[in-house]
Amino acid sequence: MKDHPVNIHDMVRRAIRAQVELGLGEVIVTGTPVKLEENDLVAQMSSVRKVSQTADMFDPAVTVSTTPQYASLEDHFNAMCDCQRCSLGQTRNKLVYGAGNPKADVIFVGEGPGADEDRIGEPFVGRAGQLLDRILAAIQLSREQVYIGNIIKCRPPNNRDPLPEEMESCFPYLLEQIKIIKPKLICCLGRVAAQALLNTKTPLGKLRKQWHDFHGVQTLVTYHPAALLRFASYKRDTWEDMQMLKARLDELTGA
């Protein structure tokens, strides 16, 4: 029987991705019954390592309570919508700025645009987006009530993880959005968003179920809806996270 290297590589990629999303501190590749191209595996592993090297990307001198540079999200968007700060500006179809209520009490922050988002220019519009809508509805929220953004605003080719330098280039835009909106709560969707926003290498599993402080804004971490589509067992945990978010939101808004 002939080997099918492309399928095997896909399998290894999926295994690595699954382990990272499960919040394991290190990636284990075992039992691969075929010869792997060493460079492919090294490339995958270095991509995993690079994501955990985001520790210096956030400048602690900048705080959410600082007066924003722009008076509105619209002004901010108009100023940055042609951005070419990193190489993703060359490969995107549409920049995905963010969407929702400019006075939202909660901001949901994901990793970055996928293929559907890149095509349409809106965050979370594919299957993961539909699931996010259902998650919001389960805690009596709608897309129109919250704000949804991403750590990076342009799609990385082939849906790879954003590189640290890309996140570093793009992060000031998200920070400015947060400063303009001034939310009461932030909810990070998935490992990449959580580690970037919280400036940590801690695995996602250990970041959940507790409130973090993002320069004065209480911040919770849960799974990315795309992970729920792949691993249905995350749904119960996500439901518990959303209950925690809703309870704190009701407390803060007097609902």
Ligand code: SF4
């Ligand atoms: S990802 Fe961010 S920094 Fe890079 S080009 Fe797009 S908007 Fe600019």
